[in-house]
């Protein structure tokens with residue numbers, strides 16, 4: 444389903460309302476809620492809007508759908524972005540579970556991340572995905588070293604490593620099976636360029652060329668697409 448907004452500010456507010464409602468419903472139902480968010484340039488205004496929503500944030504666990512193998516202090520860290528923009532204001536009381544660990548290798552960090560995220564419980568109440576202009580989502584990159592494994596529905600829930608030409612640093616990413624059944628599954632994109640990329644992804648073609656297709660075609664939860672020009 445496509446949710447269209449007049450501009451990025453209206454989208455940020457609308458998405459923050461929808462996410463808050465889903466997290467509040469989870470807290471009412473089981474006393475806890477979970478959300479996995481994306482990094483990149485798109486979600487900043489949404490994070491700031493969500494951070495101001497009233498909610499029993501102490502009962503909310505926040506994590507990332509993917510991360511670079513860099514410490515929080517690195518300017519490209521998704522953890523850093525979330526710490527500065529989401530884990531503020533009302534949401535400062537939320538519990539954050541990082542994917543990055545200061546391990547000797549990204550492989551070890553992924554193992555540690557898989558162990559720590561296992562305590563969050565499944566499925567996620569909310570997953571907010573982004574999409575790159577190359578059709579990647581999370582760190583499911585075209586040409587990624589472990590793309591086939593990452594988007595295989597038989598690959599267990601957890602965090603694996605990914606390397607790809609367009610990715611820069613080595614990545615840590617939740618697998619497709621971890622994300623595709625969220626209570627609220629959102630794809631947040633902005634701009635005409637991303638809308639054109641989405642249209643290409645919705646056309647027939649190989650999932651390996653545009654890995655967002657795995658979510659568009661095979662997610663068991665309906666994908667809610669939030670878009671603004």
Ligand SMILES: O=C1O[C@H](COP(=O)(O)O)[C@@H](O)[C@H](O)[C@H]1O
Nearest residue numbers: 481482483484485509573574575
């Ligand atoms: O590499 C990444 O990029 C995508 C999209 O980023 P954007 O800057 O085009 O919004 C993001 O969804 C992903 O989490 C991030 O690691």
